[in-house]
Amino acid sequence: MYVDDYEKELPEEEQFTYLKANGNAKKIKTYGDKWSTFQIVNFKNASQPYYILMNANLEILNTPQQYTDEDTYFDWLQKGIRNFKK
Numbered sequence: 001m002y003v004d005d006y007e008k009e010l011p012e013e014e015q016f017t018y019l020k021a022n023g024n025a026k027k028i029k030t031y032g033d034k035w036s037t038f039q040i041v042n043f044k045n046a047s048q049p050y051y052i053l054m055n056a057n058l059e060i061l062n063t064p065q066q067y068t069d070e071d072t073y074f075d076w077l078q079k080g081i082r083n084f085k086k
Contacts, residue, residue: 002032002035007030009030009031010033050065
């Protein structure tokens with residue numbers, strides 16, 4: 001998910017207004033708007049990098065991972081692949 005892409009607009013039919021829990025409205029017009037809001041709403045986290053492995057049905061394949069060393073990240077990816085194949 002490209003949470004920092006605030007220049008590339010979503011197709012017009014995919015743009016919408018998100019109503020926040022506090023009653024404020026947020027216009028979702030770019031890919032960054034869409035995916036950063038998705039991350040905050042679903043994972044209560046706005047940090048970067050924040051890696052999430054999901055399948056096409058939006059099922060999470062492994063626990064989210066923040067910045068880590070190369071070996072830990074590789075192991076995390078491998079576990080996600082194994083979970084995807086189940």
